[in-house]
Amino acid sequence: MRKVLHRIGQRHLFANGHAYDRHAGKTFRGLHRQVAEDVAAAAPEGGLVLDAGCGTGRLAAEIAARRPDLRVRGVDLEPGMVETAIERAEGAGIADRVQFTVADLADLPFPDDSVDLIVSTASMHHWADVPAVVSSLDRVLRREGPMWIYDIRWVPAGQVRSTSAKHRRRMVRTVVRTGSFPLALFQRLDSSAA
Ligand SMILES: C[S@@+](CC[C@H](N)C(=O)[O-])C[C@H]1O[C@@H](n2cnc3c(N)ncnc32)[C@H](O)[C@@H]1O
Numbered sequence: 001m002r003k004v005l006h007r008i009g010q011r012h013l014f015a016n017g018h019a020y021d022r023h024a025g026k027t028f029r030g031l032h033r034q035v036a037e038d039v040a041a042a043a044p045e046g047g048l049v050l051d052a053g054c055g056t057g058r059l060a061a062e063i064a065a066r067r068p069d070l071r072v073r074g075v076d077l078e079p080g081m082v083e084t085a086i087e088r089a090e091g092a093g094i095a096d097r098v099q100f101t102v103a104d105l106a107d108l109p110f111p112d113d114s115v116d117l118i119v120s121t122a123s124m125h126h127w128a129d130v131p132a133v134v135s136s137l138d139r140v141l142r143r144e145g146p147m148w149i150y151d152i153r154w155v156p157a158g159q160v161r162s163t164s165a166k167h168r169r170r171m172v173r174t175v176v177r178t179g180s181f182p183l184a185l186f187q188r189l190d191s192s193a194a
Helices: 002-008 011-015 017-027 029-042 058-066 079-091 130-140 158-165
Strands: 048-052 071-076 098-102 117-121 147-151 171-178 181-188
Touching: 011 079, 017 029, 017 058, 017 079, 029 058, 029 117, 029 147, 029 171, 048 058, 048 130, 058 071, 058 079, 058 098, 058 117, 071 079, 079 098, 130 158, 147 171, 158 171
Parallel strands: 048 071, 048 117, 071 098, 117 147
Antiparallel strands: 147 181, 171 181
């Protein structure tokens, strides 16, 4: 387990989208499928879903396969990852509704309150400025929208909690079993719980 997570922590893997994609296909298949099921069950009809730190677009494609009505946008810092994600969407014939952008999550090219659901897998432990990314995600997500950030269990939670305390909604951390291993899940509290 630690060996796998050490490998996903190696940033040089991200320069080559195809190499990372082979690795993600083995390591994250179960995770992506289970998270895609949850997103498919929760996203509103015709909604906009953001995959934050989308890598090579595996999760976005799994979501799109389950919900043809959704628009899915993936954002990632690494052009090599995004190129592979675009190839995947074009190959699957879903590029009209699944699109990818190279950008820093801390400076998202989306208007305020424009996204219906945000999901992220195995990306947060790479964010150079966690408070800036959490603020940016909070800005673009509509008020009632779910925000689900899955990451390794020992990722420091303090920065997420202290940042979100300044925003419209608090974040809570739980441990969930997704795919083959337990992960931390950071969720923005819904309006009834806030
Ligand atoms: C381990 S990969 C996970 C990729 C994908 N979510 C998955 O489940 O396969 C982490 C990704 O986060 C991206 N990332 C890290 N910091 C980022 C940031 N500030 N903005 C956008 N993407 C970022 C990396 O480029 C990398 O593609």
